[in-house]
Amino acid sequence: LKEQIEACHARGIRVPIYTTVQWDHFTARQHPEWICTDELGRIVGTPPFEAGFYREMNVNSPYVEEFLKPHVREIMATLPTDGIFFDIVRVIPSTDPYTQDRMRAAGLDPANQDHRARFALDSLNAFKRDMSAFVWSIDPEVSVFFNAGHVGTRHRAVIDAYSHWELETLPSGGWGYLHFPVSARYARTLGIDVLGMTGKFHTSWGDFHSFKNLAALQFEVFQMLAMNAKCMVGDQLPPRGRIEPHVYDLIGKVYAEVEQKEPWCHGARPLCDIAVYTPEEFTIPGASHNLPDAIKGATRMLEEGAHQFDIVDSASDLTPYRVVILPDAIPVDAMLAAKLDAYLAQGGKLIATFESGLNPDKTGFALDGLGVAIAGEGPRDAAGNLARGCVYPQANYVEYILPDAAIGHGLPPTEHAMYIRGMDVTARPGSEVLADIVPSYFDRTWEHFCSHRHTPSAGQPGNPAIVRSGNAIYFSSPIFTTYQKVAPLWCKRLLLNALDLLLPEPLVRHSGPSTIRATINEQPAQQRQVVHLLHYIPERRGEFFDVIEDVIPLYNVAVSVRVPGSVTSVATVPQGAPLPFEMHNGRIEFVVPVIHGHQMIEVIRD
Template structure:
């Protein structure tokens, strides 16, 4: 079956099954399997050929069949699924393979500290044996893919655990030396690992296309800010992001998909039915929680994949699929307003700046990027994340994060962008020139003097007109808990606010009270400076917002934004926990052009756990959104029920008023 275009209602069916389970598939019933998925409105599912344990679930001659399996489980699944018109890409674990590591220790990666990349002996710690794809293991993978393509009608391949990882084994060291890679240069070692990964992807993708030209291909673990490297090897991009796991959280997907969706390929967002992490047998979300997560995915332009794990005996859990069906029935009804609809964006945040954490296979951005996206989502600013090679000319505003190093090419691009009328925000030490006092941006409105002498600094927002309803006070000194910077405005620039120092920074010798010292005096320096459409923030408010979640930082940015981004695409009259996303859907023979507004309420309850849960939704009322529309609408209504929504029009804006919202609503402005 042809899996393209990608379907909206997918399942990722994990099946990492221990060799100690000796009753694999004994309760599998092909008809019940397919019927359960159909009744849950599922139309695509990833099914397993080989798992992290290294065992296969079909009669392989290349690999090793699971010792507890005595029939062709994969083949039976494919036959039943295709009969039910459900596409089923085949899952193959790549870097993690316990069995292959035991049989071929020469394939196993050794970490920089000299330890084998696996669980410690006699340890119950989480972890898997990790293999090097430039060893003979690559041929093993190729042979298994060949076998699968010859045995079955393949819809696609879903390759898991595909992040780059250096290998410091004696063989790996010799490989690097032969390539001229200095072993004590971490940057060079990682660059070698990435190039090795790309060669493997190129080889494997070409191999798959030669065997199954219509098959989808995806490499999981590659959605990081350098994801442009792997775009050509995959048919689409998937953002694995289980928000309640503690690994990702509820802002990971919104941040990373805003970059993934900029490469011209379809995207999928992967959540899970689990209460926490993968393999959580007995863990189950509520219907409100799963609907919220599905809504966030489609509102950002993605298709949905819900993670599950099949019981070793092979029977899908009815309760799980009643839950899945409650969400997917709603998504199926909405598909006429999802297909070919494109998320709109008027601001772009550059995926630059120092990373504070980097976990294998889990993408992250710099704190300034993540804080900017969080802030923009709460303000209703429609935004993307883009890399330095992206075309930024289609955005009205670009954010250059604190600490971003700007080379000659990027500097020229940003200068051309500003000269062409684009607006730019940059913070802290971003784009600072080698002389330490100037910036490489032609229209930079400041000269750099020094880092602020104390931490914290204090922000007195004098001269910053707060937005209506804001509690920002111009007679209060708001703490900026991280490093701020002292700058001097250049002629013709407008300075905002007053940057002030504390008495002293807290040290072992100078401390006061429970935390930091209070404000002392002015540094005779501004909080922010603007010249034309270029704004400099002396306090990196975006990273500060990510780290401290201080509402005052958002209020300052929101007050300064109208001079840079007037006449925004939309203005919500709603709290920041209501997410508003705007799509454009072109006209067809069945309908006129549409502007589609997705509204999602994040209603987290209090908890003593690290991750809050949104498992109890409630109705909220009196929400409205002003949406910019060039033409008067012919009709405004709710999808999918078609109920008309009251609205008013003033100038180029339509104000839509929602009588109530429970978790998720879709408003369609037609004509």
Template sequence: MASWISEVYRKLHLDYHQPPWMEGVAEAFTEAEAQRQAKTFKRSGIEAVEFFAYDHYGYAFYPSGIAPVHPGLKNDYTGLMSKALKAQGIRTILYLNAFTSVEMRKLHPEWMRVAEDGTMPRGAWLQHEASHICIASDYLEAFFFPLLREAIARHAPDGVWIDAGSWMVEHPCYCDNCSRRYLEDTGRSLPAGPMPAPSEELDDEAWIRWRIWRRGLIAPYLRRLAETVKAVSPDTLLAENNAGKYLYGIPHVERGELVKWLAPLELGLDWLSCDPVHFGANHEMTFSREGRYQSTTGLPFDYMNERFHGWGEWQMRPPTDWKLELATVLSVGGRFFFADQPHPDGTVEPTVYRHLREVHDYVKPREPFGHGAEPVPDVAVLASLPSQLIGPMAGPEWGRDQAWGVAVPRSRTDRVDGASMLLSEAGIQHLIYDEETMRRSLDRQALVIVPDQMLMEDETIEALERYVETGGTLLVSGRSGLYSERGERRAADPFAKLLGLSRGGELPAPLHYWQAGPELAASMANGDLKLQVWGAAMQVTLAGAEALAHVLEPVESVWAEGVKDRSHWRHYTTVGAAPAGKTDAGPAVTVHRYGRGRAMYVNGEPFALYYLEGHRLTREWLVRGLEELYPAASRRLDADKPLHVELALQERRTMEGAELLVHATNYFAQKRPGYIIHNEEVPPIFGIRLRVRTKVRPSRVTLEPERTLLNWTWDGERVHVELPRLDLHAIVRIETGAGEGMREEERAGNDERQGDDG
């Protein structure tokens, strides 16, 4: 059913939120203007357009019989756009907002979200109080689903894209609907506020129960959303903004009890779609790491990038940025979704589409290499869905002076994001998996990394035991698995047998140092230096594992009166760090042979710390640990390249056999003091050397889409190839079966380029 969404690469989103005071809405959007825009989109290479039917303010842009029509609307924006796009053969996608409205309080105050103090908060980014609708109310059945049916029946779209839905269901609500339903489902009253801080959340059973219940309302909403769409039009496809991301896990809850955390394939959506970069930020990093997860879900997916620095403005970023962003999405298996914002009168700026045509001309010859291509498993990073939502933030929880300078924002996802950043910089092929998806693909992984995933399922830990016992390799960090997927502290360390050690309580200090043993120190350029590691560390008792490094506590004098707790920690240097002391607090890095495989434990949160700081010494330690478990010579992909060049490995079957595709993207941002990132001038990189493991000797290696033959050799296990120049994006195509269409002169030229051992 989702075939067309898989084949369409170039989509356009027209962001068109209009506050109630706006006059002349769509005033210039006549039938002739709609036709002009549709032709402009067609010339720009756009294959599908998403346009507004119902916006964040709660207004329809067509003559709805259900929703309030925008008071300043002059023309049927939705209807005219739909008709004009279809006349040009462009796919149509309707945009509807779910849970925000500035009008609904007047019509149905009982549907609004209520804070504990009785006030009605604003929804999403709106500046209007009382604009956040509660998912637990009758709103969906009484208003939204009828509106959705009307919009689909009237405009017959190819797709529907719902915004301000599942990602709005997180905040506490004390409306009568929530109180009644929570009591019915759990037999309990809503927990009294305030909501606990993340560092205290796992100690508050009432709030964990409430959070899981609250998020448990999302799955039935998505199911009814899909049923509503398909009942009107079975061929209309459905996406729900940001649903299906590893940082927005959705549980299946029955009668207040968690049944399981749902994999994206179980959500009832036809494709996954996200606007993940809200206010500028780093598109390439976001698209890369989130795409490395969504490419494992079994669903088509796309990401929005945009013309502006942040949503809701009319600036224009460099088209070089756009090209690099689209290339990044393609390299991880996704599709494109460019966002523009029409002026209130409905017009768009032609300059944007001249540049977009240039960008699409750049990516179009690259798109055929996405058809049928699948990411290659090699190193798996586990993103436990509840671990992204419940429990302490990643990295230093306290001890540092956050008021001095600029405090670095922290997130639970920094652990997974840091692992992905490290692997990308190291040139290691990796994908990100939720627990259920990873369990199904463990037999294809050479290494699994569990980066301080505190909440985990028993089935996952048992599967990892079998995986290592039969020859797999595993790296576990920090407090991984000490809590169940329900947020309950396990009585014993579930990884004890596998890791050859037992973890107890947390060490008291917020800061520790790792000191390498003689053998490990000798293998690192800076192995004689102690590594400063902020964040929680554990009391560890060895039970068969070998310690490669040890944890040193900070100097004893940092504790007032010798009492080691948070209230007695004393500020030491400018931002709070204390030097290493002499007290050995236990192992920092261990290895343990288990069955035919090996497991490593690292005591702390180095992946989160690396994401927050990117320190070269942290990278040196982690890369050395990866080499210990999974040497570069054994990896599916290995390379000599700068840190900022990212590689992604895909494979696909062709009429002629099989092929491997190595995508290389050249991320090179200008220096900026703030949040806005630009890749406007990207200097070329020369002489990147790739080594790709193959089962058979290749028949041809080319640079695509230029179809340039490359020099290569094969050592019986790996292809060695040099990428002579990388500008923004390059695809190295390694064919393992000679194509029927290969010309004799190409065969001869290819033979000449193979070298003596090719």
């Protein structure tokens, strides 16, 4: 390792040192009493006679003081250390004696599952702060990162233990192509550097002698640039310790393009109209990088509509945003209600869907500004569970939306199936109903059913489906979860129409297909905006994950950008080809001759 570090340093390359925390095969064999245990007392992780090293070490055991800290001290004493990358640092509830003792000392009940989950998070955060302080006491200049495969809302509370964020996101390794934009759009709001991390593998870590398709690596890296992240491509050395030249030829092709694009990325910050709250904040923390369907569906819809947005939590400042979206499952307590009420009072716009806006007990809406009230809890299924929000394979509890002309622009004036049952609401006086719910003849049960799936519309409008109250629009259906599950175009069209009503002049519009990913950044020092247009299409060619093989160019794409003040020039970059442009009502309009995978356009302001 020392030779590798010296070789990199001779070429001006930083070399943070990797070490694992909760996966430690050597220590697990030496000290099995330091392994986490589940509610039945079994070790958490790889069984004894199964290949693998995935036994979860317990940070509440003597492992940290007796092994991990001496190990880190030795690394920093014997090797030139630019940083420490601690891998596998996750929320793992445990029932082992060390954890039980600490829980009792904290006044918690080790037999209570919720207490164990809360303590697992709190003790992990305490471990991070303690370990960072230990590392920085040795060398305050090194970088420190604790990796769990995801950076999300639970990281805000412990940001002081990190020097930066690293977003491990291998689309073919279980993360998928949605994980990076969701994670990056949140992480970039927290005020420290963001580094994107993909891999060179066709699948995931440990996939030796494989190669990611060039187009896929281009997209994954260029998307990092578009979303204000630095770039990293992961690899693993085989035991002989020699890099595979063909792998670095592949990475080099992409990094050569990055080098050309970098001047338009240094110091860039995103421009955003919209803040989207993530339901992740209100779920039990864990190690998984599986995200709530609602935030994935929201990200899909907004990206496909070319809208510019951040993902936020209840601690975020809403002042910079013109519209706030609460997707499907955002409970609103008194503090958040006051914040959102103040935002609306200051002229902000709000979209809420399904159970978003309800108080934490779900007994009523905490936001009067939504202009709706609960009409009833809705039907229950044969097991006694509320049907609303549940996914049934045959859409047993379907209902239909009949939109008016404004919210239904671009849709036929008829019923549209909402496959997941929504809320039963009434409109408060003064609210405007933009769409009605049309019930089916009956819900599908063993006693009465129709054809293969859900029952048709009964044709008579019922409760409101979409309600506008001043600057707020409420959807009774979980449109974001529905879009993530089955992607009805009409769900996206309704959402984009609602945004047209509340945000008639978005930052970016384009004439291209919904497969374009458009972002806009600002470089204040250069007095310019930089538009990124990406066009790569992931396909499920194999059963297990999406791949990108081909770059499909687009030609003559018209782009319109909202700009403050006047503009002196527009050009493609890094090519430097000037583009003719026109100014109309605070917008600059131009045509991009070709998008071959990734095209940046600089807009120079006066």
